[in-house]
Amino acid sequence: MKSRLIQASLKFRRMAMLAGRTSAVFLNKEMAGESVRLLGWVQTRRDHGGVIFVDLRDRSGLVQVVFNPDMADNGFALAEKLRSEYVVEIKGKVRLRPEGSENPNMQTGEIEVIAEELKILNRAKTPPFYIQDNIDVDESVRLKYRYMDLRRPDMLKVMFIRHKVMQLMRNFLDKQGFWEIETPILMKSTPEGARDYLVPSRVNPGCFYALPQSPQIFKQLLMVAGMEKYYQIARCFRDEDLRADRQPEFTQLDLEMSFIEMDDILPLMEDLITMIFKEIKGIDIPKPFPRLSYYEAMERYGSDKPDTRFGMELIDVAEVVRNSGFKVFTDVLAKGGRVKGICAKGCSNMPRREIDALTKFVSIYGAKGLAYIVWGEDGLKSPIIKFFTEEEINNLMATMGAEQGDIVFFVADKENIVHNALGNLRLELAKRLGLINPNAINCLWVTEFPMFEYDEEEKRYVAMHHMFTSPLDEDLGILETEPLKVRAKAYDMVLNGIELGGGSIRIHRRDVQERIFALLGMSIEEAKDKFGFLLEAFDYGTPPHGGLAFGLDRLIMILAGRDNIRDVIAFPKTQSASCLMSQAPSPVKKEQLKELHIKLDIKDKANN
């Protein structure tokens, strides 16, 4: 990875030179004897009484500056006053370090700068934590002093990668004929999907804008508008609970194209992503990416974003156990549920308490139990073995592909619970057993998502992707009769089990769109109220179109080898959606609320 990144960073070093300033890591042996002007922060000061060493840090790296007592203008006395994070300007000469005092651990360790002039541009309070990599500091402290945290080389590197990726995307899409077009941040609240962030309108009392969950509707309107190829690096807002890979505001590479089908857009997106991995990491990802149907992904991996860097697939054992004497399994099957298992290779010596822990683990996902059979050195051991005949057991172990030394685990329940529980158990076991090669990059597409899911709470169908997603042509006939079987022209790109992006081919015919609205239990009037402008637009010559959006933060997270997206966002929010640095959100003055015609209805907390 380094070569390309360093090549790229050379550019900003040249820029620095133009400003009459030299970046720290630009200095090298060949520059010995040259006069330079350095600007940056004091990393460390080592005061030996008669000589002072200062490691000067700028965005590019570190260089050692030497202060001797014979400096002009009292420079040495000034150097004695230097402290960590002071901002300084140093003029001096580059020279090779005396023999034996080179520092091979430092990129500029062969040289040093003899200071001739020192100017303290600004002093600094003692930093709350070290400005260096691999610090062990509570994240809340880092977030409170984010501007300090970002000075750390690790964080600078992440920000640089992020910048580069955005430039690569823009270049790539520009060359492909995409136009970068901005869409409104203040827009109309729409039903479905995530909870909106609302913004009150002062001039329209009682009315609210919503911040976009994504530019979805506008990008479709841009297709109606004949832009043909649009993209935007767009900020999106969703007022839902946070996770390690979810922030209330996040960034998407959003794009849309006219006159395309799935087979036009998927290869193009593969080109984009593989190019980025090549440029940033020097990794070649083979194309085309494998495609898995949603059905296959769920059946084999129990997930719509399968991590296929390892096997341990889910295996259906319904036919083997259907007529057995084990009521837990047979009852579930009789009620239309599923019984599936996974085989953990070489785990037969797993201690009982660990198996109990796994049982607890699957209960998180609603599984009522975790059946298991251990195939140890002295044969099979299991609390459930007594319910089966020998033939059934042999059959079961054969179906599971189990051998001596393995454990097989089973979950019996409703289909979604079985898949969710085993899918996550599979990942958990892989993590514990170290089955995942951390350097592997594994990309695939999941396609043929169902159009609808049934929402038990609302007692109606809801769109799985969104309500503008086109059904597969061959499934249009069963739209009203068997809606749950209708598949969508929707696709997700999955990278190492992380959903990187997703999109769909959109409905461009009004009649189909109205049938979808009807199925979602939305009357024409309601649809007109919510999306009238879009429906109306569709009447004026809408081209077939489709698109996709990538989660930029997640992509950067993977590229930078991080395990949460806070680390790749300059100023992220905490799990409670607040900013520890700026203290947002915060109460506002009564007058501000009054102007907005808003009265608060909360208990006692912060009621102005």
Add this chain to the structure above:
RNA sequence: GGCCCCGUGGUGUAGUGGUUAACAUGCCUGCCUGUCACGCAGGAGAUCGUCGGUUCAAAUCCGAUCGGGGUCGCCA
């Protein structure tokens, strides 16, 4: 909204009923001409997140609350 983990000098930790609240690092002062996590000597720095309870006695036990993280639900 549920479950789990965490909260002690600036930072990271130790301390599981009675301690002068310990250690490392950082910080301050002095000394030191080749260090690079410089070294040496000395010093300052903590109402143990907050509130309440139990107890003769609480950093320690209990309850609540606040803050941070993970996760389920939720969210593409």
